[in-house]
Amino acid sequence: MKLMDLSGFTEAVGNYQLHWEVTSKGEGRNFFEAPMDAYIAYSLPWFEILAGVALLTRFGKLAGVVVIVVMLISFNWALGDAWGRGLEINCGCFGKSDNPTNYGLKIFVNDGLIVAAVLIAIWPWLSRKILRPG
Numbered sequence: 733m734k735l736m737d738l739s740g741f742t743e744a745v746g747n748y749q750l751h752w753e754v755t756s757k758g759e760g761r762n763f764f765e766a767p768m769d770a771y772i773a774y775s776l777p778w779f780e781i782l783a784g785v786a787l788l789t790r791f792g793k794l795a796g797v798v799v800i801v802v803m804l805i806s807f808n809w810a811l812g813d814a815w816g817r818g819l820e821i822n823c824g825c826f827g828k829s830d831n832p833t834n835y836g837l838k839i840f841v842n843d844g845l846i847v848a849a850v851l852i853a854i855w856p857w858l859s860r861k862i863l864r865p866g
Contacts, residue, residue: 733827734777742773744824748810749817779803787852797853804842804849811839 734741745764752763764772779799786796807823814821815835823833851858 734773734824737827738774740828741777741824742770744822744828745769745773745776747819747821747824748814749819750810750813776803794853797849800849801846804846808839808842811835811842815839 746766746769748764750762750764780803783796783799783803786792786799789796807825811823811833812835814833820832822829822831823838825838
């Protein structure tokens with residue numbers, strides 16, 4: 733959905749209003765203003781797709797899990813920041829929408845996805861321990 737409406741997703745990324753002041757040539761600026769919001773919006777869906785494909789392969793599974801967990805932690809940080817500042821925005825997770833995000837529910841779902849990703853990563857080891865103890 734994000735790839736089909738990149739301008740809408742760019743707007744959703746910008747709506748987070750994340751402040752990361754970067755000093756260059758003596759002046760500070762918001763790191764997540766244009767064009768950085770577009771760079772993030774145009775690249776993020778591809779990282780998500782590649783990480784998902786990596787989960788389906790034997791050799792890329794661990795890398796896919798690491799990328800997904802790092803992204804989910806980052807998403808939760810951004811959601812928590814927006815929630816803490818009282819912003820009424822759509823997270824942009826499934827493309828553009830006018831419905832504001834239920835921050836608590838979204839963070840809870842992301843935490844569940846983190847647990848699922850970690851279980852995918854440790855399942856081969858865990859299944860050997862369960863099926864062949866000792």
